[in-house]
Amino acid sequence: MKTAYLILLSFLVQTVCSFSSAVAEPLPSWNSNKTKRTLVEFVESTTTPGSKKFLEPSDRIAVFDNDGTLWAEQPVYFQALFIFDRIKQLAPKHPEWKTEEPFASVLRDDYKSALAGGKESLLKMTMATHAGLTTEDFHGIVKQWIDSAKHPKTSRPYTEMIYKPMLELLEYLRDNGFKTFIVSGGGIEFMRPWVEKVYGIPPEQVIGSSIETKYEVKNGTPSLVRLAELNFIDDKAGKPVGINQHIGRRPVLAFGNSDGDFEMLEWTTAGKGPRLGVLIHHTDSKREWAYDRKSHIGKLERGLDEAKTRNWLIVDMKRDWEEVFLPDNG
């Protein structure tokens, strides 16, 4: 009698489980079309036991660019906006900035001129705002900024400028045993304070650009001090290098949106077995922004030219996404 109930119970549990997974259609913010089908088919074929394309859980490594792939990157990278805000905050301690470029331009709210100096200007501003303090202090500053700053165009918190379809994709992949990593040209320590809460990606799964740090013990208290010296640029050909340094194996899935992600997709999709490279194409000037070949941010040219021959999937934001951003909580 008891055995009969146990069998019944086991049957009920199985039925309920398969029923609920059949009902909960994955990726609800993705329109039901070929793009979505390609993503779902990749996941199903690589995770169904017995499938020819089955991947062991340890091989299910998925990497995501951040700027323009998981959250927006217009009118400029959000980290640049953090830098501008930080320069203004630090200005009282730096009277010389009133006449020193690129700081003077930032203090006049002329961000275009501040960025006109290219890489050199950006590096100067990065070092002035990111170095000379401990990792823990920097972490606190980033956290305070991300919790309070608002996007200049939408007036929404930056953590609401993330793409709902991509968040669903991250969760869908994790539900299917994939380990999700961020591989961004942005600063590793600029992302770590908030990405776990926002994307569900822990700090140890974040790869990014970095400056040098130095271990110091003062009055018996150890700290890691951030130095005004570049350590690693996690962009273009640096992305596969960063992936190897941090992950130590080749991903099977790579998501990017610009030519800065080209080598990451190339490296990922050149491996053996099932692979998928995906480019998010910004085509929606109404709900987001529309840009590619001629953009000063997130330029996408080679990727568009070669996606077809390389069998990479292009996500057309306007066509493929039913929703773009998270609902407005403000």
Added chain:
Amino acid sequence: MKTAYLILLSFLVQTVCSFSSAVAEPLPSWNSNKTKRTLVEFVESTTTPGSKKFLEPSDRIAVFDNDGTLWAEQPVYFQALFIFDRIKQLAPKHPEWKTEEPFASVLRDDYKSALAGGKESLLKMTMATHAGLTTEDFHGIVKQWIDSAKHPKTSRPYTEMIYKPMLELLEYLRDNGFKTFIVSGGGIEFMRPWVEKVYGIPPEQVIGSSIETKYEVKNGTPSLVRLAELNFIDDKAGKPVGINQHIGRRPVLAFGNSDGDFEMLEWTTAGKGPRLGVLIHHTDSKREWAYDRKSHIGKLERGLDEAKTRNWLIVDMKRDWEEVFLPDNG
């Protein structure tokens, strides 16, 4: 009636579970003494909901040195023995090595002379054997070596020269929601090919010393080429730096065995909340080796002097370990 059975079933399951966990005493190769009690109490107090010392699963980060902490390191670091074997293997392609030091000494089996040149000699030998090939080729070479090479004294495979009590500890921690990382002065790519199988630690949770790599595309095939240039030394004050680079948060548990691990334990135990630093003291000349202050490998002096005032736990191998190595499968 059905409900009654369900309640009974639930009660039975609970009883069986608590009974089996009471029976399965953790860390069976550790003698039942104060050392073991300290370890078990740390884990129980940080993982029991409601405990004052409770740590969220995301904070349960445990770091382990490798050489002398997870596996043996005598008569010299096993990676040095890999280097010697590799030099012999490559010698036919390098006739100049017959007269060029330190290679000439290695080819005469005079390892002591080969290592007498200190860091410079070691670096020369490392670059000659670790660089100039792709990451995937190097991975294959390490795998072949670890699968076939034998320890010069015990004639056992190196992967059987790992400490059974530490393997139990790794599993015990993971069973309790801790994420386990290796933080070794050894080469990151020398460890990654085998540590997942041996320790259950995946490549992305391995931190070590490294040389530079470069992304290259030849005839359409991308690869990462290993360059004869140092990238990072993960030793002493480098260990907290490496931990920050890879993990991005401060561990709560750190295990080492030499003064090369001092800063890692210092950094770990200086954080807020429950923390534990542990040093494995090699005291067993019969079953393993006995060495500390005067050893050329794994020198432990400052750690022994300061462990008491810093409240670090010393594991006395002879006293605390009922077994040392894995059973001999040969």
